[in-house]
Amino acid sequence: MRGRLWLVDRDVEPGRWGPEPVGHAGLDPRTREFARTRLGPAVSAPLPGRSAVSVSRLGSEQLAELFPGIEVATDEDTRSRASRGMSYVNMVSWRSGREQRAPDAVVFPASHEEALTVVQACSKANIACVPLGGGTSVTGGIDTPDVAAVIAVSTDRMNAIEDFDEESAVVTVGAGITGPELETFLGERGWTLGHFPQSYERASIGGYIAARSSGQSSSGYGRIEDMLVSADVATPIGSWTVGGYPASSSGPDLRQVVLGSEGSLGVITRAQLRVKRAPTVREYRAALIPGDFDAAVRVVQDLTRSPLRPTVLRVSDPAETEALLTMSMPSGLVGRAFSAYVRARRALPGSLIIVGFESDREATLRASRAFTSDVLAEAGAVSLGARPGNSWVTGRFHGPYLRDALLDEGYLVETFETVVLWSHVVDLHRELSDTARRELGDNSYVMAHISHSYDVGASLYFTVLAGGWEDPDAAVTAWQRVKSQIMDVLSDSGAAVSHHHGVGRDHREWLAAQIGGVGLGVLRSMKNYLDPAGVMNPGVLIDGDGRTRR
Numbered sequence: 302m303r304g305r306l307w308l309v310d311r312d313v314e315p316g317r318w319g320p321e322p323v324g325h326a327g328l329d330p331r332t333r334e335f336a337r338t339r340l341g342p343a344v345s346a347p348l349p350g351r352s353a354v355s356v357s358r359l360g361s362e363q364l365a366e367l368f369p370g371i372e373v374a375t376d377e378d379t380r381s382r383a384s385r386g387m388s389y390v391n392m393v394s395w396r397s398g399r400e401q402r403a404p405d406a407v408v409f410p411a412s413h414e415e416a417l418t419v420v421q422a423c424s425k426a427n428i429a430c431v432p433l434g435g436g437t438s439v440t441g442g443i444d445t446p447d448v449a450a451v452i453a454v455s456t457d458r459m460n461a462i463e464d465f466d467e468e469s470a471v472v473t474v475g476a477g478i479t480g481p482e483l484e485t486f487l488g489e490r491g492w493t494l495g496h497f498p499q500s501y502e503r504a505s506i507g508g509y510i511a512a513r514s515s516g517q518s519s520s521g522y523g524r525i526e527d528m529l530v531s532a533d534v535a536t537p538i539g540s541w542t543v544g545g546y547p548a549s550s551s552g553p554d555l556r557q558v559v560l561g562s563e564g565s566l567g568v569i570t571r572a573q574l575r576v577k578r579a580p581t582v583r584e585y586r587a588a589l590i591p592g593d594f595d596a597a598v599r600v601v602q603d604l605t606r607s608p609l610r611p612t613v614l615r616v617s618d619p620a621e622t623e624a625l626l627t628m629s630m631p632s633g634l635v636g637r638a639f640s641a642y643v644r645a646r647r648a649l650p651g652s653l654i655i656v657g658f659e660s661d662r663e664a665t666l667r668a669s670r671a672f673t674s675d676v677l678a679e680a681g682a683v684s685l686g687a688r689p690g691n692s693w694v695t696g697r698f699h700g701p702y703l704r705d706a707l708l709d710e711g712y713l714v715e716t717f718e719t720v721v722l723w724s725h726v727v728d729l730h731r732e733l734s735d736t737a738r739r740e741l742g743d744n745s746y747v748m749a750h751i752s753h754s755y756d757v758g759a760s761l762y763f764t765v766l767a768g769g770w771e772d773p774d775a776a777v778t779a780w781q782r783v784k785s786q787i788m789d790v791l792s793d794s795g796a797a798v799s800h801h802h803g804v805g806r807d808h809r810e811w812l813a814a815q816i817g818g819v820g821l822g823v824l825r826s827m828k829n830y831l832d833p834a835g836v837m838n839p840g841v842l843i844d845g846d847g848r849t850r851r
C-alpha cells in the first residue's frame with residue numbers, strides 16, 4: 302500500500318517534515334553561526350526514527366466485520382505515523398524511540414458513504430475515531446487519546462476533484478486533497494484557491510476546515526472560512542451538509558459549527574470552495590520600518606484597513622528582523638554595501654515588512670502598490686526593493702525543513718500564536734516576548750511577526766529557539782512549563798487561545814476563559830447531539846467531563 306500523504310509516505314521518517322528541498326541540506330553556515338552564538342553549541346540529538354507503538358487491541362476479524370470492504374491498516378509503521386501530530390513535543394517523542402500510544406488501526410474510507418459506515422460502526426461499538434488529514438496538527442489534535450479502543454480515520458483516499466463550476470467559481474473536492482494537488486488542477490485552468498499556509502505541502506483541505514486555517518496570503522484571499530461554500534460531514538447520527546449558498550439569512554450559519562470542529566463532530570468528507578482568478582501579475586517587495594515594533598504595527602493597521610491592501614502583508618518584529626537579516630545577508634561586497642545602505646538610512650533597529658501584490662489586472666496591482674508605497678513613505682520606511690521580497694516567496698515553505706535541521710542539532714524550536722484587538726497588540730507582543738525570554742533563559746531567542754491582520758486587530762505569531770540541553774526530555778519539560786505560562790498570559794489579556802493552529806488537546810484547558818461557561822455548554826450540547834456515544838476525537842476542544850482550567 303502506498304499513499305500520497307505524510308501518513309504513509311515511506312520516504313520520510315516520522316519526526317521530520319520531509320526530505321530537504323534542493324539546496325537546503327542541513328543548516329547553512331550563517332544559520333549555524335547564528336544558532337551557535339545565540340543558543341549555544343549544538344548537541345548530539347536523537348535523530349528521527351520509529352518509536353515503538355502500543356500493540357493493536359483490534360483483531361482483523363473484528364475490523365473486517367466493523368468496516369466491510371473498507372481499507373484498513375494495522376501494521377506498526379502506519380499506526381505509528383497516525384499516532385501524533387507535529388508539535389515540538391510530538392517531534393521529540395518520535396525521536397525518543399520510547400513506546401507511544403497509537404491507534405489500534407488506521408481506516409481509509411474512499412467515499413462519504415464509507416466514512417459514514419466507519420463513524421456509525423465506531424459509535425455503536427464505542428471505538429474512538431480520530432479524523433486524520435495531513436497530520437500536521439501542532440496542538441495535539443490527532444494525538445491518540447487514552448481510551449479503550451481508537452482508530453484513525455484517514456481522508457487520504459477521498460482526494461478527488463468532483464466538480465468545477467467555473468461560472469460560479471466553485472470547486473467541489475474530497476476533503477483529503479492537499480493544497481498542491483488542488484492548486485495544480487486550478488492553475489491549469491487559470492484559477493487559484495489562494496490558501497498557502499506554511500504546512501501547504503502536507504495539510505489537507507479537510508484539516509484546514511476542521512482547524513480553521515489561515516494562509517500566508519490571507520490579506521488578499523481571506524481565511525479558509527471565507528472560502529468554504531459548503532461541507533458534507535459524516536457524523537455518528539447520519540450525513541450532514543452545511544452551507545451551499547452565496548449568502549443566506551436562513552437562521553444561524555451552520556458552516557461555522559463545522560469550521561473549527563477539529564474532528565469532534567464527524568468526518569468532513571467533501572467541500573465546495575470559492576476560488577479566484579489566478580494572478581497574472583505578481584510583485585513582492587521589502588522595506589525596513591525604523592524604530593520599535595509600535596511603528597510597524599501602525600503601518601500594518603493603516604494598510605489593512607484599505608481595500609487597496611496588499612495580497613501578502615507580513616511584518617517581523619525587530620528580533621525576527623535581526624535573525625532574518627543575519628541568516629540571509631549576502632556575503633562579500635554585496636553584503637557590505639547592503640549594511641552601509643541600511644546604516645546610512647538609520648533603518649536598524651527596525652521591522653522588516655514584506656508586501657506582495659497579486660492580481661489578474663495590472664491596474665489593480667499598480668493602485669495597490671502606489672497606496673502601499675505612500676503609507677510606507679509616510680512611516681519613513683527604507684525600501685529594500687524586490688530581491689528580499691522575491692526570496693521570501695521562494696523560501697515561503699522552507700521553514701519546516703529548517704526546523705528539522707535545528708532539531709537534528711538538539712535545539713528547541715517551537716511556535717505559538719494568538720489574535721487580539723489592535724489596542725492590545727503592542728502590549729501583548731511585549732508581554733509574551735518578555736515571558737518567553739525570561740522563562741527560557743539566556744540560551745534562547747524569541748521573535749515574532751504579524752502576517753494576518755484585520756480591521757479590528759491582528760494575530761501575533763512567535764517563534765522560540767533555545768539551546769543548551771543535552772537531554773531532550775529536559776527541553777520538553779521546560780517548554781511545557783513555558784507554554785503553560787504563555788497560555789495564562791493570553792487568557793488574562795483577552796487574547797484568543799489560537800488564531801489558526803486551533804485548540805486540539807493542548808489548548809483545551811484555556812478555551813473556557815475565551816468562550817465562557819455558556820459557550821462550553823453550547824459546544825457540549827452540539828457534540829452530545831451529533832456524537833451521542835462521544836467517540837469523535839475525544840479530548841479535543843472540550844473534555845468529556847467538561848474539565849477546564851478556570
Ligand SMILES: Cc1cc2nc3c(=O)[nH]c(=O)nc-3n(C[C@H](O)[C@H](O)[C@H](O)COP(=O)(O)OP(=O)(O)OC[C@H]3O[C@@H](n4cnc5c(N)ncnc54)[C@H](O)[C@@H]3O)c2cc1C
Pocket residue numbers: 386387388431432433434435436437438439442443456476477497498499500503504505506507508509510511512513514515516517562563564565567568569570700701801802803805838841
Ligand atoms: C510546519 C507547520 C506549519 C504550519 N503552518 C500553518 C499555517 O501557516 N497556517 C495554519 O493555519 N496552520 C498551520 N499549521 C497547522 C496545521 O497545518 C493546520 O492546522 C492544518 O489546518 C491541519 O491540516 P491537516 O490536514 O494536516 O490536519 P490534521 O493535522 O490531520 O488534523 C488537524 C485537526 O483537524 C481534524 N481533521 C482533519 N481532517 C479532518 C476531516 N476531514 N474531518 C474532520 N476533522 C478533520 C483532526 O482530527 C485534527 O483535530 C502548521 C503546521 C506545521 C507543522
